[in-house]
Every structure is written in C-alpha cells, then in structure tokens.
Amino acid sequence: MKTKFLLLSIASVLVGFAGGAAGADTTAASKQIDALLAQSWKKQNIQGNTLVGDEVFLRRAYLTVVGRIPTLDETKAFLTWQSPQKRTKLVDNLLASDGYVHHFFNFWADVLRAQSQGVGDSTTSLNYLNFIRQSLRENKPYDKFARELVSAEGTCFDTGAIGYYMRDRGMPLDNIANTVRIFLGTRVECAQCHDHPFDKWTEKQFYEMAAFTHNMNGTSYRSKSDADAQKIIREDKSLDNETKDLMRQALTEAFRPLRDTLVTQGKAALKLPAIYKYANGKPNDVVQASVMFGKPVSLSKESNNIQEFGKWLTSAENPRFTTIVANRLWKKVFGAGLYEPVDEMTDSSAASNPELMQFLEKQMIAMKYDMKAYLRMLLNTQAFARASTKEVSPGTPYYFQGPVFRRMTAEQVWDSMVTLVSPAPDQPNWMAREREKRDLEHRKNLAGLLEKTEAPLLIEASKQVAEAMREQNRGFDQLRKELDEARAKDDKEKSKEIQRKLNDSQRILRETVSRCFYEAAKKSGNKEIQAALAAAAGGGSMEMAMMNMMGDSRVDIAEMPMDDKTMSRIKAEEQTLGIKDPKSAKSYENYQRSLHQTWSRAAELPSPAPRGHFLREFGQSDREIIENANDEASVPQALTMMNGSTVSQLTSPWSVLSMNLKKAEKTEDKIDALFLSLYSRKPKPAEKTIFLQALETYATSKTIWDDLVLGALSTQRFLFIE
C-alpha cells in the first residue's frame, strides 16, 4: 500500500497534472517504427546510436513535448521513480499538460505567422491566437483544425479562425501560396508571376487554385443600421458637404473599435493578369477554380467555394496533406524530416525511408489526425531514446539513428529560464488573457448595440459629434495663433503645451463620440439595448457603458483570483525564505501575483515578443514569413547572457532556483541542486571539482553562488539539447 501511494505522488509531481492521457495504445506502432528504421540501417550498413540514460531522456522529453526543462522537483521525482514504464507514463503526462499547449502553440504560430498585432486592430488577432491555443488544448484533430482555418468566414466573434484570412488581407495571391506551402508542403509562389522554373506548376494552375480563396476579404464590421444612416445622410439635401463629411466621420469613429473584425466571401471573378504570356490562356481571361492535384472539385452556383476547397485540401485522399503533417511532426520530435525541406515537395522528392513514411501516413489517417496520439507513438519509439546524432549535412539523407542534436528554440531557452525563476512556470498570463477576454466581450457588445440602434438615432448622434468637431476646429485656429507666437519667440515650453492641449482636445472628442452614441442607444425602444448597456456598465455608471465598450479594458492585478493551492504554495515558499512579518509576506504575495506579467511562457506573451526582448534576441520568428525562426549564434545573445538584466533575475533571492539552493544545506547538495536544476542531472566528478575549486578560491565572496549560477547558465551545455 505504502509503495503504491508513493508512486502516485511522484507521478503527480511530474507535471502538476495527473490526469494522464490514456488514449489509444500506440505500443505496436512504435515498435513497427523501430523495425522499419532497423531495416533501413541494415540496408545502409549502419547502426542505431546507443540508448540514453534517464537524465538525457527526461530533459529531451520535457523540451520536446512541453518546451522547457524540467523543474528540480520534476527531475528528482523522475530519476528516483522506480517503475519500468516510467518513460511511457512521463510522455503521457506531458502530453496531457498545459505545457504541451504552450509549446505547440509556438510551433503553429510560427508556421501560421500568427501575430498579436497582425492587423490594424488587435481584436481579431488575439482571438485568432486563442483559437490556436484552444484547438491544441482540446486536441482538435489536425484535419479539422486546418479545415476550420481555410474555411473561416464571419466576424471574429463567430470564430477566431477568421484570423487566417485577415492575416493576409489585401494579399489573396500570397495567401493561397502560403496555404499550399503550409498544408500541402508545396511551393507555388513562383507561379504567381510565371510558370514555376524548378517545378511543374504553371501560372494558370496557380490562378486556378487562387480562384477558390481570392474572394476572402478582411474588412471592418459595419451594421445594417449604419448603412441605412449613411444613405440618409448622403441623400439629405438640407446638409452641406462639410456637415456630411463630419457626420460620416462620426459614424466611422463609432465603429472604429470594430475595425478588421470581419471576413466575408465576395463573388468577384478572378482574371489572369493583363500581362499573361502563355498559350494556355489570354490576358484578363476569367479563371475557373480548379485544384492542382488529387480528386477534382466540381463547383456549382450554390457551392461555397471555401467549404469545398477546405474539404478537398484536408481530405485523407489528398496526396500531400497527410504526408506533410506526418513529416512536420516527425521533424518536431527528431530534429529532421524524412523529407527535407518539409514544405518544398516535388514529384521527385524522396523520403530517406519511404516504407517508414508510408507507415506514418497510414498511422496518421488511422488515428484520425489525433496529433497527441501520433506524437505519443513517436515519443515511445526506441529511436527517440537513442543518443543524438551530432550533425546532419543538408542535402544528405538521414536514417534516424537517433534524434538530431540541436540548439533549443528561442522559446525553449526562454521557457527554461521561466522554469528557473517562476514556481508556476506553466501558469497562464492572467493579466493578458483577462484583458483580451474583456476587450472581446466589449467589442462584441458594441457590435450588438450599434446593430440594434436605429438609423435615425445614429444620425442624431453623428450630428452632435459633427457639432463637437466643428467646435474643435475653431479651437485649432486659436492654438495655431498661439503656436505662431511661441515659435517666433522660440518658446519650446509653450510649444509643448500647445501640443498637450491638442492631444487633450483629441481625447475629449473620443469621449464625445462615446457619449453621443451612448445617448442615442439609450433612446432606443429596443429593450435588449438597455440590458446590454447595463451589463457593459459593469456596476459603474451607465454613461461608462459605452466608454467601456469602445476603449481598452483596464485590468487590476488585485482582481486576480488566487486559489488555495497557490496560496499554500506561497506560504511554503515564505517559510523557505524565512519571511515572517506580515508586510514582507504581503510583498512576497504581490510579487508572486504579478510574476506572470514578465515571467510567462513565450506562448503567453505577445506573438512575436517585442523587438529587443530576450526571445527575439535568440531568434524567435518575427512571424512575418512561415517558420522564420533561427538558431544561429550572435554577439548580442552572448552579451545578453553575460550582462542582461533579465538573466540576472535568476539569482534574485525569490527565484525558484535561489530558493532551491537555499533549501540545500551542504555545499555538495547545493552543487547537485544547481546541476539538477539547469542540466537535469548530477555533476560528474570533474565538474564538481571545478565548483569546489572556485568555492575555495573565492571563499570570502558573498556572491559566489550568483556567479556560479550565471556561469553555469551561460553555457552551450544549457542551450543545446543532447
């Protein structure tokens, strides 16, 4: 009984989520992969690499599945866990954890070029990122995920997936080139302007494919009542042109928060370019949608083009759809694809192990595109548990004697640092997620409200705003006079003050817009509007309702819920730190409360992180181009590691690493804790010698452990995955 209990508790430490992922049994399939690899090794007269020990396996499994190194507790628990199935169980636990969502979000955000600030207003972008997160969280089958993306239309309140088309708004030809590259692993962008020089695709074929999706338009949400109001203003002969302009502008201002929140499917015909030069078509010929390979798609007048396109694209019968994702995920686990590059397939592409590739495709289909099941199959192979191969030369086939040795991705480096600083490394970025949630709700309410506010009321509001604008313009004349005087006297202070007054008047105007449209909505006979206004006021005054709906949401960190588990964790940490007085305890609690704002997993920070952030320095993709991350060394990276203020926070007394070092009493235990924390293993004797010698040489230094920690972090050993 006692042993059983102990085992359970160890298993639950491993990822903080003991749910496990029962799922389908993939044992036989994993064995079959190893058998197929062994066959090819025999043919090539090579052997598999040696099997690795638990330490290397543990670190590799964490980085591969959840994208970070294991915590000290997780490492200790695994290394002391006495179970013959512990590796399999670890994989299951990792796949079931939040860490999986974070790590694979980074992967897909990079493939899909998903950006927090991708389009003018961020509502759609943020909801798009959440769509990706949610799809991974619920382990949505890959084919469904892909279909939802390429068949998305409507508002961002209907589905975050519209971000897929919004991302490329105004660039439908680039969009289809990206779609074909991402989901079919085929490069057709050359054929956008001429027949492909290195592949068989013609410009005509490119246009035929584009004809499915070129009508997807990213646009701004405007209501029916707005269209009615615009029409009334246009036709009203009593209004002069300036008033009409001002009123139209007022309406635009009211709808501004709903910019870029709608994707619609138009009906325009796609034509060949005016300079088309091939015999298979004439310039400006209308192009009929037609697929580039596989089962032909027939469209009728009633067909929904993108639905039909999505079905064709993601069908198991599509000759490339399954291959590409099977190979992509293989590469994610093993560091190289069976086909390379993964997204530049041609008819002459050959997999390094064709039987294995075929097997993987069949498995993917049999698993109904369940990505976790597929990954579980790969992670339970013996191949994954072999020593890594140092380098694979580009252009030479690799037979997977083991995974490929590689540098961590930027996200893995950052997330591993988060693991050393934060006691809850996988916690969500509450502040950011909460703000998004509120923003989205407000925008949705605003759309609903403006939709229901009758056109005459909208007109009344826009008339009032127009009047305020006219007033503001008169103020501009006065300001300009003052500015002339200030400039004549070269009075910089006065000139700055004028700028401040100008900014103030802009703020006042924004308030006027929300006030006038609020008053219009209030006059509406529609009861739903009154209910919506009351709801949006959020307990504050009714006047605040519209301001809330139009403005950026404010979130107070004090509102963050703290559950009992978190609180007892914090209490335990206070004990370790020797925090006793209430004031210090409060400040430690506040520190833990706000830690996620800086020390969140990369997937919970803006995508991509802002320029200059640690993540960007280490090569995080700018998410402008598909899979645009890089793992190259640079001088700024070295400078960041040696002198950066972010890195130095690892040695702050409140970092998890510092607390763990504090808990270890004897010097040798401290050295062990440091090695287990950073490298997931104990030091070798020679390594211990280095530390002991340094401790002896600098015996009087109070900062010696800080120096040891940052010295040990600033290594290639830390950055690379064995």
Place this chain on the structure above:
Amino acid sequence: MNPLNNELQRRQFMAGIAKTALGVGLMPVTEHFFTGKAFAVGEGSATAKQVPTARNVIFLYMSGGQSHLDTWDPKPENKTVMGATKAIKTSADGVQISEYLPRTAKFMHHACVINSMATNTAAHEPANYFMHTSFGPRSTIKHPGMGAWLSMFQGPGNPALPPYVYVGNDSRHPGAGFLAKKHGPLMVNNPEAGLQNVKPQKGVTEDRFALRREISQGLDAEFQHQFDTRNVKAYADSYDDAVRLMRSEDLRAFDISQEPDDLRKAYGKDTFGQGCLLARRLVEHGVRFVEVSLGSWDTHVANFINTPRLCDTLDTALGALLGDLERRGLLGSTMVVVTSEFGRTPKINQNQGRDHYPVFSTVMFGGGIKGGIKYGKTTEDGSGVAEDKVGVPEFNATIGYALGLPLDQVIYSPSRRPFTVADKGQPLTHLFA
C-alpha cells in the same frame, strides 16, 4: 579603467582547471564581432559597377506621410492649397521651402529636392515597406533594406561595428529581409542608452565577471569536445567576440555623451535629434548606413499645428547635422536623405488636416549630389506630378548608385527567387555633380 583587463590572468587559472580536470584546452578566439568575416575599409567593394559618389548614407525617415506641401513643395501662389503655411527663400536661388524649415533653408545649396515623387499606394504599411525595399509587401518573402544590400555587396565599413544601424521604434522595419541576419540593422531605440548589455551588471566586478567566464568555459570544455558541431563552435566564438567587443575602443561610436553639451543641444534634446548626432558619430567610425526615424507625420487632424511642431524637430536636427558634417568635411562623402512613405492631400479636410496622398517630395544632401537644385514638378495645385515623375525604385536606385552598388546584379533569395537592388529602378544619374 576597463573592468576586464585582468581577464587574461583569470583565464589562465581556468585553463589550468580545464586541462587538468577535463583534459582539453579552451577554444581559440575568432576575428570579428558582427560579421565573422574580415574586411579592410573599402575592401569587398570590387563588385561596384561604377565609382561610388558617397561612402555613407544617413537616411532620415519621416514616418506617417510627411506633408510635401508644408515642407519641400510649397505653393506660395495658392492660398487654398497652402492654408496657413508660407514659403521662404533658401540659400539656393529659385529653391523655396516651407517657413517651418528655416535652419535647413541655409543648406539648400547642398540639396537636390525631388518634387515629383510618386508611390503606388496610400496606405502606411505597404508604402513604408515600398520606400524601404522598392518592393510591395508579400507574405511569402521579406525584402532587404538598402543598408542590408550595402552590407551584403560591400561588407561592413568597420568590422568591429555593425554594418547598418536603425534608430527608431518601428517593429516592422524590413531589416535584412531574405539576406543573412548579419546584414540587418542593429536596432537602437534610445540613442542615449548606447549599445545594450555591453557593460556588466552593477556590482559585477572584473573578478566576478572573469570567474563567471571561467565557470562557463570549464563546464563547456568537455561538451564542446563531444559536440564539436558548427553551431556549438559558433556559440563559443560569439562569447569570445562579445568579450572583445566589451573591451573595444570602437564602442565609443555609440556613446554620444562624449559630444560637447552645446552640440548635443544644437541637435535638439529629443530622440530624433540625438539619433542624428549618433548617426554622425557612427558614420565617423565607419558605419556606412544609418537610418533615423521621426514619427507622427500622419496629420489627418490639425495639420497646421502638428506639421510645424514636427518640422521644428526635423529642422533643428537636420540643420545641426548638415552643419556638423560640413565642418568635419564629411558632407562630400555622406549623403543625407530625407524621405517619407507618401505625401498629403492638397485639399484640407474637415478636421483642418490633410489625408494620405501618393504624390510627395524627397531631398538628398551631399554625397556627390548636385546642390541647389529642384528636380521634377507637381501641378500648381499640388494634385499631381507635372513633369519628371520619379518612382520609389528610381529614387532608391539613385541612392544605390551613389553607394556604388551593382544595381543590375541578380541575387537569389533562399527560396531561389531572383532580386536586384531597387527592383530594376533606373538611377537618376544626371542629379550627380
């Protein structure tokens, strides 16, 4: 008082440990910080197709769409178009500019104003991208900025410093585009802060810094031996290079606090002014392409308050920069360019503002350009190009020509698509002296 002078001593201590404990020596150091390749000044420019007229370019980018009418292309005869803006005479006969640029007016005998610029879009992002790269934005590829082309063709001006520096905060700057990352600009947000992370954290003494390096190298020695891959070697080198950079004299290039106070003041104590001063220092130290950006030109509202305010910032910095370059004898070899993504409407809108307009003006000073001239014309109401229309690729080709870049040399992207500098634009060679 370099905190790292003693590093060598410490290294020896550690090298001892590494040898005895692990049986391997430390990695050797390599040559250069940012490029990994040695270039003497001017070396590598053998690919130039013509004799360059300029060694350096300082590219001043007016982000948001600068009103051409209220700066470089006033229409003094036309009150309806001009609103409150007036024109003034300049140091060049027959060249009038706006009253908001009095300091710059004194240098117009060095300037060539192009009044007939035309772009193909009036949306910020694509127009900005077009101006920086000569290509329309595509979501399948990113094109390089001019500084990256220069670095790729001719290498860095000073191998100890980055080849290309951008002072500003536009996160969408195209940078190196599809070229290798090392050709991209070093991004500087705050010109007064100097280079990031080149000094140890506060409290980290020479001894402590050295100890950390020793620990790192001691722990890595065996690892580097076991995994002697290209990238692991590159990392070892990058640390050595970083330490050398920390000690380098060339770092002073980034330290504008070494400039006299009155000069710093003359440039204007704002980010743009100090950025222009940094640009001059960098150019002196061998950085050949520096971009400094000034934002907020998107004057849809209250153009006649916002534009004069912005012009004050521009005029102060530009006047100081041109004077400074001239005094130091650098104006002949340094081209100063002022440009924007597009211009603004001759029609004054209902908010006393001007909206986006695809017609605009640019200016080039020095760097071999003919001074005191205007090129091209807009119609009397400023609504269109009347003569000698100049497209964005022609404009960029002219800068490339000044730098001696091989404009017709085809370079393939990693996706094997062919590109040339300035997308086949023809340089305006007759604008050179």
